[in-house]
Amino acid sequence: xxxxxxxxxIKAPLNEVYKALTTREGLxxxxxxxxxxDGAVGGVLRFRFHSNGVEVGGFDMQVLALQxxxxxxxxxxxxxxxxxxxxxxxxxxxxxxYVVVLFKHQGWQEPVEFMHxxxxxxxxxxxxxxxxxxxxxxxxxxxxxKIDNWN
Amino acid sequence: xxxxxxxxxIKAPLNEVYKALTTREGLxxxxxxxxxxDGAVGGVLRFRFHSNGVEVGGFDMQVLALQxxxxxxxxxxxxxxxxxxxxxxxxxxxxxxYVVVLFKHQGWQEPVEFMHxxxxxxxxxxxxxxxxxxxxxxxxxxxxxKIDNWN
Numbered sequence: 001x002x003x004x005x006x007x008x009x010i011k012a013p014l015n016e017v018y019k020a021l022t023t024r025e026g027l028x029x030x031x032x033x034x035x036x037x038d039g040a041v042g043g044v045l046r047f048r049f050h051s052n053g054v055e056v057g058g059f060d061m062q063v064l065a066l067q068x069x070x071x072x073x074x075x076x077x078x079x080x081x082x083x084x085x086x087x088x089x090x091x092x093x094x095x096x097x098y099v100v101v102l103f104k105h106q107g108w109q110e111p112v113e114f115m116h117x118x119x120x121x122x123x124x125x126x127x128x129x130x131x132x133x134x135x136x137x138x139x140x141x142x143x144x145x146k147i148d149n150w151n
Numbered sequence: 152x153x154x155x156x157x158x159x160x161i162k163a164p165l166n167e168v169y170k171a172l173t174t175r176e177g178l179x180x181x182x183x184x185x186x187x188x189d190g191a192v193g194g195v196l197r198f199r200f201h202s203n204g205v206e207v208g209g210f211d212m213q214v215l216a217l218q219x220x221x222x223x224x225x226x227x228x229x230x231x232x233x234x235x236x237x238x239x240x241x242x243x244x245x246x247x248x249y250v251v252v253l254f255k256h257q258g259w260q261e262p263v264e265f266m267h268x269x270x271x272x273x274x275x276x277x278x279x280x281x282x283x284x285x286x287x288x289x290x291x292x293x294x295x296x297k298i299d300n301w302n
Contacts (some may be wrong), residue, residue: 003153006274007267009299098300102267116158116253123157123274127298147278148160149249 004105004119008126009098012133014069017099020129021072021090030129030138032058041066044077049141051151059083082114101126120147155256155270159277160249163284165220168250171280172223172241181280181289183209192217195228200292202302210234233265252277271298 010017020026027045028035034048034055041063048058060078064087065071072090076083086107093100103126108115124145132138139145161168171177178196179186185199185206192214199209211229215238216222223241227234242253254277259266275296283289290296 002156003262004270005153005155005262005267006271007264007299008271009301095300100299102264104262111154111156111255113158113253116156116255119155119270120157120159120274120277123271124278126271127275127296130298145278147281148158148251149246150160 002108002111002115004103004108004115004122006101006103006119006123006126008101008103008130009095010101010130010133011097012099014092014094014099016133017092017101017129018069018072020133022066026132028140030132030140031125032141032144034058034141039063045074051142061088080114082108082110082112101129114150117148117150153259153262153266155254155259155266155273157254157270157274157277159252159254159281160246161252161281161284162248163250165243165245165250167284168243168252168280169220169223171284173217177283179291181283181291182276183292183295185209185292190214196225202293212239231265233259233261233263252280265301268299268301 020030022039024035024039032047032049034050037043037045039045043063045061049056058079059076061074062077064075065073070092074088076086086105089104089106091102105122124147128138128140171181173190175186175190183198183200185201188194188196190196194214196212200207209230210227212225213228215226216224221243225239227237237256237258240255240257244251256273275298279289279291
């Protein structure tokens with residue numbers, strides 16, 4: 001099994017970064033504007049993506065664990081076959097003026113082309129998270145930065 | 152051992168993408184302006200990075216293999232300890248109007264924090280490569296997009 005790893009450092013208060021990962025409004029500000037559901041432990045967050053106004057897919061994430069200010073853990077329970085059962089882990093820590101976010105998308109079965117795409121796309125969305133918190137404006141889908149023929 | 156994977160799609164001629172990965176001038180246009188050395192098979196490319204005008208480190212890459220228009224393979228022979236002996240692989244293929252670049256940085260011993268940083272940073276530089284080829288302007292170091300407390 002193979003993992004996607006990323007790191008960003010964000011100049012913003014720790015509790016604001018945590019809120020952007022755990023509330024519907026926060027998540028909608030950097031990942032996808034169509035974010036619904038329940039961000040509490042055991043709840044399910046529903047992320048949907050649109051292209052030219054048409055829904056083109058998405059992910060359902062069950063919230064497995066929350067440690068305020070330090071950890072968020074999701075499991076993908078619906079979405080593309082390659083994602084089902086994978087886990088997305090967010091670790092937060094203060095380092096000087098930065099909140100460091102260590103991101104892991106763990107448990108991919110195979111390093112398929114879709115995994116390459118998702119790895120780059122996660123980096124783009126982490127930079128959108130950073131931008132949301134540092135400037136007040138993220139770039140969530142459908143206005144996300146496009147990287148390739150799969151968008 | 153763990154790998155960094157990425158994908159971008161670039162709307163540019165295949166031979167231009169290949170040149171941006173195999174010539175000193177091309178590499179200096181998206182990764183670091185201080186690129187020296189020999190891009191032929193067996194040659195060594197020397198990439199150096201600067202902050203406030205001071206050299207802060209870099210990488211020496213031996214070119215292991217070249218397949219014009221389809222593959223570039225480097226091995227890191229000098230640089231940070233975590234990089235020595237790792238391999239950077241670039242696969243190119245045409246897919247409709249895009250040149251798809253599949254990137255792999257393979258052979259990390261451990262998924263350390265530095266690997267998280269490098270994974271995100273590679274995504275940033277791949278987007279710089281895409282920008283160079285699509286707009287004529289990349290964002291190589293020292294004018295690269297900063298991601299965290301390690302830059």
